[in-house]
Amino acid sequence: MKxxxxxxFFRHEYGRLVAMLSGRFGVHHLDVVExxxxxxxxxxxxxxxxxxxxxxxxxxxxxxAYKQCVGELRRRTRANTLEDRYRPSGPSATDEPEAxxxxxxxxxxxxxxxxxxxxxxxPIESQLVLALKTLCGFDVRExxxxxxxxxxxxxxxxxxxxxxxxxxxxxxxxxAVSELAERLPAVQAILYLLFTEGYLSSxxxxxxxxxxxxxxxxxxxxxAEHPVSAxxxxxxxxxxxxxxxxxxxxxxxxxxxxxxxxEQDRTLWNQVEIRTGLSWLARSAEGDDFSRYxxxxxxxxxxxxxxxxxxxxxxxxxxxxxxxxxxxxxxxHTLNRAIALAEWRGAAQGLEVLEGLVPPSWLVxxxxxxxxxxxxxxRSGHAELARHYRDSALASAPSQPVKEALQRRxxxx
Amino acid sequence: MPKYxxxxxxxxxxxxxxxxxxxxxxxxxxxxxxxxxEKFQKNLVDLGGxxxxxxxxxxxxxxxxxxxxxxxxxxxxxxxSAESLDEAIQVARECPGLMHPGSGxxxxxxxxxx
Numbered sequence: 160m161k162x163x164x165x166x167x168f169f170r171h172e173y174g175r176l177v178a179m180l181s182g183r184f185g186v187h188h189l190d191v192v193e194x195x196x197x198x199x200x201x202x203x204x205x206x207x208x209x210x211x212x213x214x215x216x217x218x219x220x221x222x223x224a225y226k227q228c229v230g231e232l233r234r235r236t237r238a239n240t241l242e243d244r245y246r247p248s249g250p251s252a253t254d255e256p257e258a259x260x261x262x263x264x265x266x267x268x269x270x271x272x273x274x275x276x277x278x279x280x281x282p283i284e285s286q287l288v289l290a291l292k293t294l295c296g297f298d299v300r301e302x303x304x305x306x307x308x309x310x311x312x313x314x315x316x317x318x319x320x321x322x323x324x325x326x327x328x329x330x331x332x333x334x335a336v337s338e339l340a341e342r343l344p345a346v347q348a349i350l351y352l353l354f355t356e357g358y359l360s361s362x363x364x365x366x367x368x369x370x371x372x373x374x375x376x377x378x379x380x381x382x383a384e385h386p387v388s389a390x391x392x393x394x395x396x397x398x399x400x401x402x403x404x405x406x407x408x409x410x411x412x413x414x415x416x417x418x419x420x421x422e423q424d425r426t427l428w429n430q431v432e433i434r435t436g437l438s439w440l441a442r443s444a445e446g447d448d449f450s451r452y453x454x455x456x457x458x459x460x461x462x463x464x465x466x467x468x469x470x471x472x473x474x475x476x477x478x479x480x481x482x483x484x485x486x487x488x489x490x491x492h493t494l495n496r497a498i499a500l501a502e503w504r505g506a507a508q509g510l511e512v513l514e515g516l517v518p519p520s521w522l523v524x525x526x527x528x529x530x531x532x533x534x535x536x537x538r539s540g541h542a543e544l545a546r547h548y549r550d551s552a553l554a555s556a557p558s559q560p561v562k563e564a565l566q567r568r569x570x571x572x
Numbered sequence: 573m574p575k576y577x578x579x580x581x582x583x584x585x586x587x588x589x590x591x592x593x594x595x596x597x598x599x600x601x602x603x604x605x606x607x608x609x610e611k612f613q614k615n616l617v618d619l620g621g622x623x624x625x626x627x628x629x630x631x632x633x634x635x636x637x638x639x640x641x642x643x644x645x646x647x648x649x650x651x652x653s654a655e656s657l658d659e660a661i662q663v664a665r666e667c668p669g670l671m672h673p674g675s676g677x678x679x680x681x682x683x684x685x686x
């Protein structure tokens with residue numbers, strides 16, 4: 160028998176099963192659900208290769224995991240009932256109503272689970288880890304590897320999220336439509352964060368990085384296709400993901416080094432993804448809403464549409480950054496506007512924008528700030544200042560590929 | 573071709589349990605097992621399975637003796653056919669997940685009369 164399963168079958172089944180069973184039994188039983196799903200997948204690994212694949216692998220897995228959940232919850236109920244004999248006033252697990260299955264509200268289990276993860280009582284870093292664990296099927300070690308943090312830290316963040324979910328005792332299906340609408344910005348924010356974790360990471364592990372971007376896009380597509388969450392913001396978010404991932408293949412050279420936008424081979428950009436991104440961008444323009452996602456998708460679209468670095472419509476990019484800075488003020492956006500303005504009107508104009516900016520300490524310490532100043536001063540003929548900023552940019556470069564890219568840009572000229 | 577019974581045995585010093593594989597790792601295990609199965613298609617007679625609890629049945633009640641319950645020793649079985657004991661051992665050795673610290677395989681020829 161050839162391997163007929165999709166590349167991420169186990170990981171995605173994990174996410175789907177956890178979402179389905181949490182919908183049935185409630186997110187406060189997430190630990191039971193996750194154990195059951197883990198065991199069902201292991202049973203599949205042990206049994207499937209020995210005979211023919213079940214007709215519906217997903218249904219097979221669901222039934223194995225479902226039975227284990229029921230068995231485990233029954234065991235717990237019995238234990239609780241015994242305890243209650245001595246504590247008659249305590250809540251009894253048998254009183255718990257059968258989790259309502261509100262089909263029709265949010266038909267997709269994954270989507271419900273995603274909304275359940277985005278509980279405002281859970282810190283956003285914990286939401287992100289929870290989503291990666293329950294919806295994307297990564298384990299703690301894999302999450303740590305992808306977020307460039309320690310396993311202990313991932314455990315800590317997960318524990319926070321789980322503690323909160325244990326308190327709430329609901330099934331994701333119980334969330335009312337009004338609550339879903341309220342949580343939508345949080346859901347979009349977590350998907351955006353997931354995407355940028357993958358996209359903006361300065362580390363060199365290309366394939367792993369790509370995986371986070373793909374997961375974010377997969378979940379956002381589900382969001383965009385559901386009436387509750389199909390809003391212009393969601394469309395813009397999905398547009399920016401497509402437009403950015405289209406350029407991913409060109410961001411690295413053959414040996415894993417980072418390439419600057421100017422150096423990238425534009426023929427490597429994925430035209431199908433660009434077209435898909437542009438059509439989502441068009442849909443996002445229906446209505447009067449304008450979000451940071453609109454601005455960012457607009458910028459990404461300009462880059463994708465430009466035949467070359469020189470022919471980029473920088474004036475439009477400057478406009479977009481100005482809008483972005485207005486809806487989501489950040490010194491980073493001002494910095495980017497300065498870069499675009501320098502391309503459009505010359506380095507001196509870019510420097511002027513930065514002179515009016517009091518950068519926050521996190522930005523002053525980062526290589527981005529120094530690198531931009533070094534570049535603009537060099538182009539304005541301020542050799543002394545250029546050298547000063549170049550040295551601090553190189554000293555604070557977070558990785559070798561970034562350092563090499565900076566050297567090419569800042570030293571060569 | 574002679575047949576051989578392969579018994580997976582726990583070895584002393586192995587770490588019991590250990591970390592559970594992630595879904596991505598399970599996918600890799602699944603693929604590896606399928607590769608192995610294809611490679612030794614001709615040798616694999618019965619892929620067998622896991623063994624559960626068991627007890628040694630004795631002709632008369634035994635006093636406290638060295639009769640350990642079977643499950644503590646044997647985790648699973650399969651039957652392979654091979655030209656020689658060495659070849660049978662090779663099939664078992666290459667089976668993913670069978671050979672690791674704490675687990676080994678006992679390979680025994682199955683004699684048939686004639």
